[in-house]
Amino acid sequence: MPIRGALNRLRRYEAKIDPEVIEKRITKHQKAIIEQMSAYFNEIFEVEEKTKVVLDEVGVSVALSPFYFAYIRALWRLVKRYSGNRLFQEIRIIEKKWQARGLNLAVMEKLRTNIFGLTRPII
Numbered sequence: 001m002p003i004r005g006a007l008n009r010l011r012r013y014e015a016k017i018d019p020e021v022i023e024k025r026i027t028k029h030q031k032a033i034i035e036q037m038s039a040y041f042n043e044i045f046e047v048e049e050k051t052k053v054v055l056d057e058v059g060v061s062v063a064l065s066p067f068y069f070a071y072i073r074a075l076w077r078l079v080k081r082y083s084g085n086r087l088f089q090e091i092r093i094i095e096k097k098w099q100a101r102g103l104n105l106a107v108m109e110k111l112r113t114n115i116f117g118l119t120r121p122i123i
Contacts, residue, residue: 047076050115058107071098072111079116091118 015021026033051072055065071094078090091112099105112118 044073044076047072047115051111054111054114055107058110060104060107064103067098067101067103068107068111071095071103071108072115074098075112075116079118088118 048069051069055068060068074094075091078087078094082090095105095108098108
């Protein structure tokens with residue numbers, strides 16, 4: 001397999017970021033983009049509203065709230081992408097990551113259970 005040189009890569013990149021090319025691409029797909037983003041915004045809004053309720057219930061500090069919202073968005077992406085054992089393996093990874101960053105595991109478990117109904121013990 002031949003390797004493309006730096007100049008060839010640069011020219012291809014420049015062609016991709018040409019404003020006219022970008023405008024044509026966006027115009028062509030605008031309706032689909034708006035539909036997809038609208039669905040995303042509606043769904044993530046509901047998840048964030050539920051998150052806010054749980055965080056208020058358990059008395060999480062306002063200073064920590066953005067981190068719990070980041071955790072819940074990461075969890076939402078996993079739920080959209082995986083299922084079964086693989087989902088729970090991935091959840092375990094992000095919960096360990098956020099726990100290492102100072103989030104409370106019990107609060108994360110409550111969020112996971114209340115918002116996504118994922119009550120299975122993490123392996």
